[in-house]
Amino acid sequence: MRILLTGGTGYIGSHCAVALVEAGHEPVLVDNFANSKPDVADRIGQIVGRELTSEEGDIRDAAFLDAVFAKHHFDAVIHFAALKDVIASVDQPLEYYDVNVGGLTTLLAAMDRADVRSIVFSSTANIYGEPDYVPIDEQHPVSARNPYGQSKLAGERMISDIVAADPRWRGAILRYFNPVGAHETGLIGEDPSNRPSNLMPLVVAAAADPERQLSIFGTDYPTKDGTAERDFIHVSDLAEAHVAALDHLPEGGNVSVHNVGTGKSTSVRMLIHTFAMVNAQPVQCVEKPRREGDIASVWSSADKAEAELGWRAKRDLVEMCRDAWNFHRRGHGG
Ligand SMILES: NC(=O)c1ccc[n+]([C@@H]2O[C@H](COP(=O)([O-])OP(=O)(O)OC[C@H]3O[C@@H](n4cnc5c(N)ncnc54)[C@H](O)[C@@H]3O)[C@@H](O)[C@H]2O)c1
Numbered sequence: 001m002r003i004l005l006t007g008g009t010g011y012i013g014s015h016c017a018v019a020l021v022e023a024g025h026e027p028v029l030v031d032n033f034a035n036s037k038p039d040v041a042d043r044i045g046q047i048v049g050r051e052l053t054s055e056e057g058d059i060r061d062a063a064f065l066d067a068v069f070a071k072h073h074f075d076a077v078i079h080f081a082a083l084k085d086v087i088a089s090v091d092q093p094l095e096y097y098d099v100n101v102g103g104l105t106t107l108l109a110a111m112d113r114a115d116v117r118s119i120v121f122s123s124t125a126n127i128y129g130e131p132d133y134v135p136i137d138e139q140h141p142v143s144a145r146n147p148y149g150q151s152k153l154a155g156e157r158m159i160s161d162i163v164a165a166d167p168r169w170r171g172a173i174l175r176y177f178n179p180v181g182a183h184e185t186g187l188i189g190e191d192p193s194n195r196p197s198n199l200m201p202l203v204v205a206a207a208a209d210p211e212r213q214l215s216i217f218g219t220d221y222p223t224k225d226g227t228a229e230r231d232f233i234h235v236s237d238l239a240e241a242h243v244a245a246l247d248h249l250p251e252g253g254n255v256s257v258h259n260v261g262t263g264k265s266t267s268v269r270m271l272i273h274t275f276a277m278v279n280a281q282p283v284q285c286v287e288k289p290r291r292e293g294d295i296a297s298v299w300s301s302a303d304k305a306e307a308e309l310g311w312r313a314k315r316d317l318v319e320m321c322r323d324a325w326n327f328h329r330r331g332h333g334g
């Protein structure tokens with residue numbers, strides 16, 4: 001299939017491009033480089049052994065999208081392009097709604113004009129809020145607590161409404177847990193400067209600079225070691241879930257919803273310890289109070305994705321930590 005990847009040079013989009021080529025699909029990358037660099041397309045090309053098509057432009061630009069759809073004959077769209085910083089979304093809600101909701105509306109309208117009505121949508125476990133129970137399954141109530149989460153929930157609902165109104169549409173919604181790591185070649189990954197508040201990039205930064213201390217936010221959580229627990233998932237596993245979702249798009253007029261996590265929880269301390277052991281790199285830490293708004297413990301039920309998409313995460317915490325550090329050492333990871 002020929003697939004349009006919006007946000008295709010971003011962190012998850014770039015890994016998805018690799019997974020799609022490996023599965024025999026033909027991705028075309030669209031990005032405005034708001035949070036990525038054009039040379040990512042070349043690095044994806046190095047991994048897969050051939051050049052990829054990349055188009056520079058904004059998903060809010062209808063004329064640009066019409067031109068892209070006219071030039072390539074797509075079978076489906078995987079929509080990654082969005083703004084994703086929760087804290088920034090509280091300060092700049094208009095910008096977040098403009099890109100994440102307005103951009104999606106413009107994209108869906110362009111798809112309709114081009115007769116391309118299959119979409120895979122990047123959603124987030126953020127919309128589950130404070131869990132009522134763990135592991136979180138797809139039936140868990142949703143309650144977005146910030147403009148970023150609201151924008152993703154709005155995206156899910158917009159797609160569901162459009163698909164319900166017209167049986168020519170098909171949608172697959174993927175709710176990601178905590179993506180970390182990088183491609184095993186170290187050629188693509190996530191620039192830590194793009195994710196200033198997330199744990200793994202800060203572990204890498206602390207390992208790279210002995211003068212720097214990593215803050216552990218909260219050591220008094222009701223968890224095994226007192227630190228918070230998350231479902232960290234290797235970005236290459238997450239990428240492969242998109243290939244599975246494409247292969248299992250629901251019948252026309254339907255939307256599928258799947259969590260994309262490992263089904264396992266890992267504590268903050270466990271991640272830091274594993275990183276230090278695997279990479280033989282000390283990480284200086286300092287214990288701090290809980291970070292405001294943080295959840296103690298959250299992880300996914302991975303059963304529905306396995307049963308319906310035939311997908312399950314294959315890579316473990318050791319690989320996540322090894323690949324995150326390897327990306328840094330190769331000189332691409334800050
Ligand atoms: N990384 C995470 O922790 C995480 C978790 C859950 C969901 N998500 C979602 O997954 C998707 C991909 O996330 P990511 O981590 O790869 O982020 P990213 O910022 O690395 O990638 C997004 C890409 O979209 C591009 N982009 C932004 N606005 C655009 C616009 N108006 N037009 C065209 N391109 C635009 C950016 O330049 C970037 O390359 C996002 O929708 C995000 O909300 C990410």
Ligand SMILES: O=c1ccn([C@@H]2O[C@H](COP(=O)(O)OP(=O)(O)O[C@H]3O[C@H](CO)[C@H](O)[C@H](O)[C@H]3O)[C@@H](O)[C@H]2O)c(=O)[nH]1
Nearest residue numbers: 086126178197198199200202215216217228230268291294
């Ligand atoms: O320097 C740090 C950074 C993080 N943490 C802890 O590590 C855990 C994971 O933090 P992340 O920021 O990596 O991930 P979160 O699950 O807290 O955040 C995720 O969920 C958020 C909403 O809750 C946003 O959606 C965010 O973008 C997404 O990565 C949290 O307990 C956090 O307090 C530290 O101890 N020290």
